[in-house]
Amino acid sequence: MVRLFAEYGRKNLPFFVVGLLASVLNRLVGIVPALVLGVAIDAVFFQNTAYALPLVPESWIPATVTGQFWLSFWLVIVAFVAGVGLSWIQGLGLAVYSNRVQHTVRVDTYDVLQRLDMTFFDDKQTGQVLSILDSDVRNLRTFLDSTLSGGLQLVVSVVGIAGVLFYLNAQLAAVTLVAVPLLAVFTVWFMRTIRPMYRALRESVGALNTRIENNVAGMEVIKASTTEDYETTRVADASMDYYQRALAVVRLDYLYQPTMELLAGVAFAATFAIGGIWLIFGPPWPFTGELLVGEFVTFLFMTQRFIDPLSGAGRIVNAYENARASGERIFGLTDRDVTVQDSSETVDLGPVAGRIEFDDVSFAYGNGRPVLHDVSFAAAPGETVALVGPTGAGKSTAAKLLLRLYDTSDGAVRVDGHDVRDVSLKSLREAMGYVSQDVYLFDGTVRENLLYGAFDATEAEMVAAAQAAEAHEFVSHLPNGYDTRIGERGVKLSGGQRQRLSIARAMLQDPQILVLDEATSAVDTETELLIQRALSRLTTGRTTLVIAHRLSTIRHADTIVVLDEGRVVESGTHDELVAQGGLYATLWGVQTGDVGGVSADALDRLVDRIREGDVIEQGATTDGGED
Numbered sequence: 001m002v003r004l005f006a007e008y009g010r011k012n013l014p015f016f017v018v019g020l021l022a023s024v025l026n027r028l029v030g031i032v033p034a035l036v037l038g039v040a041i042d043a044v045f046f047q048n049t050a051y052a053l054p055l056v057p058e059s060w061i062p063a064t065v066t067g068q069f070w071l072s073f074w075l076v077i078v079a080f081v082a083g084v085g086l087s088w089i090q091g092l093g094l095a096v097y098s099n100r101v102q103h104t105v106r107v108d109t110y111d112v113l114q115r116l117d118m119t120f121f122d123d124k125q126t127g128q129v130l131s132i133l134d135s136d137v138r139n140l141r142t143f144l145d146s147t148l149s150g151g152l153q154l155v156v157s158v159v160g161i162a163g164v165l166f167y168l169n170a171q172l173a174a175v176t177l178v179a180v181p182l183l184a185v186f187t188v189w190f191m192r193t194i195r196p197m198y199r200a201l202r203e204s205v206g207a208l209n210t211r212i213e214n215n216v217a218g219m220e221v222i223k224a225s226t227t228e229d230y231e232t233t234r235v236a237d238a239s240m241d242y243y244q245r246a247l248a249v250v251r252l253d254y255l256y257q258p259t260m261e262l263l264a265g266v267a268f269a270a271t272f273a274i275g276g277i278w279l280i281f282g283p284p285w286p287f288t289g290e291l292l293v294g295e296f297v298t299f300l301f302m303t304q305r306f307i308d309p310l311s312g313a314g315r316i317v318n319a320y321e322n323a324r325a326s327g328e329r330i331f332g333l334t335d336r337d338v339t340v341q342d343s344s345e346t347v348d349l350g351p352v353a354g355r356i357e358f359d360d361v362s363f364a365y366g367n368g369r370p371v372l373h374d375v376s377f378a379a380a381p382g383e384t385v386a387l388v389g390p391t392g393a394g395k396s397t398a399a400k401l402l403l404r405l406y407d408t409s410d411g412a413v414r415v416d417g418h419d420v421r422d423v424s425l426k427s428l429r430e431a432m433g434y435v436s437q438d439v440y441l442f443d444g445t446v447r448e449n450l451l452y453g454a455f456d457a458t459e460a461e462m463v464a465a466a467q468a469a470e471a472h473e474f475v476s477h478l479p480n481g482y483d484t485r486i487g488e489r490g491v492k493l494s495g496g497q498r499q500r501l502s503i504a505r506a507m508l509q510d511p512q513i514l515v516l517d518e519a520t521s522a523v524d525t526e527t528e529l530l531i532q533r534a535l536s537r538l539t540t541g542r543t544t545l546v547i548a549h550r551l552s553t554i555r556h557a558d559t560i561v562v563l564d565e566g567r568v569v570e571s572g573t574h575d576e577l578v579a580q581g582g583l584y585a586t587l588w589g590v591q592t593g594d595v596g597g598v599s600a601d602a603l604d605r606l607v608d609r610i611r612e613g614d615v616i617e618q619g620a621t622t623d624g625g626e627d
């Protein structure tokens with residue numbers, strides 16, 4: 001909380017100071033009516049003391065009783081009006097302050113989030129992240145808006161009024177203040193007990209959000225699998241967990257708050273009893289001296305004003321603990337170590353020729369098992385290198401290493417001879433275009449999606465890119481052409497259309513190096529032809545790392561690198577690899593139908609034998625008779 005205030009609170013300090021001063025003044029002004037009333041009772045109504053107010057010069061006090069009465073009246077009115085004005089300033093000042101801080105914390109947290117390593121996003125559930133940016137940030141605002149000022153008001157009230165009570169009657173004040181240590185001990189116990197409960201509650205909010213977010217994103221699968229009831233049960237379970245944790249917090253809170261009120265009430269009752277006995281029978285033992293009626297009335301008013309905030313301390317402590325749990329989650333996110341980032345020696349890549357090189361690269365995700373082992377290959381500027389191999393072989397992983405989404409565990413990835421870790425991420429990624437198998441289009445218009453990352457492109461350039469990507473025609477037929485909204489993740493477009501838009505986007509960005517990940521999967525033959533045409537325009541003159549399962553599309557690649565279980569098992573041109581008769585030749589044979597009706601089992605055995613080093617003639621069948 002101190003850090004929150006130091007890092008974010010200080011920037012908007014004037015609003016906070018104004019709000020806080022108004023709130024403190026408001027408390028002080030709130031004391032005036034009770035003080036004036038007490039003085040008026042003794043000096044004006046009973047006329048047994050002289051009319052005197054603290055801090056008010058004697059020359060200002062009227063000489064007549066009527067004058068003193070009206071002075072008291074106007075002082076009370078002015079105090080009320082001033083209280084209203086101060087409340088307004090306090091509310092507005094603190095609201096502006098806390099909302100500004102909320103805005104800064106949210107934007108800063110989001111900014112840091114984008115720079116975190118991909119491993120964070122692999123592990124972290126979206127709902128947890130969203131709940132940090134949403135409800136945790138909101139909790140901090142509430143803390144800064146009402147809790148912090150409430151806490152300071154409490155301190156001011158308690159200290160200020162305790163001073164007034166001592167000023168009025170030190171002996172009676174001691175009776176009232178006996179409750180304070182008890183309340184303090186009880187509060188410390190409460191804070192310690194409720195803290196872990198709040199942490200668990202915040203986690204639970206995140207888990208519930210994750211469940212709902214996942215389900216909304218996977219609605220198609222839920223409907224197709226008719227698992228609505230199952231998912232409702234899972235959401236109900238997550239919601240029940242949240243409910244139970246919230247209830248545990250509330251239960252404790254409702255033990256704490258009334259107990260605080262009870263203790264405060266006992267202090268008030270004791271003050272009333274002792275003061276009352278004092279007035280009727282004279283000072284009870286061990287008290288001494290005289291107590292006046294007006295003095296006692298003021299004292300009781302003040303005791304009430306002292307007790308009220310004390311008994312409300314529970315709410316403040318509660319809100320504080322909630323905000324503290326949120327603060328921990330926010331700073332827990334922003335304080336994460338980032339490995340994939342620019343170092344102080346980072347330089348810009350400069351004009352890019354486009355040479356790429358993998359030099360003995362090994363890699364494992366997080367602490368998992370290695371998924372790439374000593375992978376080496378290279379592409380000269382303008383060349384195409386294709387990665388092929390069975391599913392899970394590590395092709396996409398290699399592409400991600402080129403984009404430096406992750407850092408290698410061993411070996412180096414180089415662009416134009418520079419280790420990608422030595423050049424700035426911005427210049428590296430600006431030199432690359434990425435067309436992934438999972439085409440991501442943002443909620444917005446076709447135009448916004450095309451210009452994404454190439455914001456300065458002209459209309460003519462955009463249309464030219466769309467034409468080259470074979471996208472212009474279908475876009476022209478959309479209801480509003482380039483201004484048609486295509487919905488979140490491009491759901492209103494077909495897979496092939498989405499791919500062509502992403503090709504056009506890459507063309508507009510005009511990178512020297514391209515990474516194409518499965519860009520031709522899951523489309524019909526005609527669309528595939530269009531996409532192939534678009535891709536060959538896109539890749540002309542650019543270094544391209546392409547991952548494709550359909551070997552026909554990469555037959556003309558300058559180098560084909562065959563990966564299997566994270567290792568390069570073969571590399572060469574198409575003709576060389578087919579002639580070699582290894583894994584590539586087998587995959588090629590299967591895809592072109594040369595192997596005949598090979599069953600999945602037979603293919604597995606075939607692949608196993610190749611791994612074991614057996615040379616298999618292209619088109620040969622395995623030893624199982626019917627295969």
Ligand SMILES: Nc1ncnc2c1ncn2[C@@H]1O[C@H](COP(=O)(O)OP(=O)(O)OP(=O)(O)O)[C@@H](O)[C@H]1O
Pocket residue numbers: 122365368371389390391392393394395396397398
């Ligand atoms: N983010 C990740 N965290 C942990 N492991 C991962 C992650 N992404 C991939 N893997 C694992 O790394 C291995 C290689 O995956 P990769 O996606 O690179 O294979 P691929 O050859 O591209 O497969 P496919 O052809 O099916 O796309 C797999 O075993 C996969 O389970």
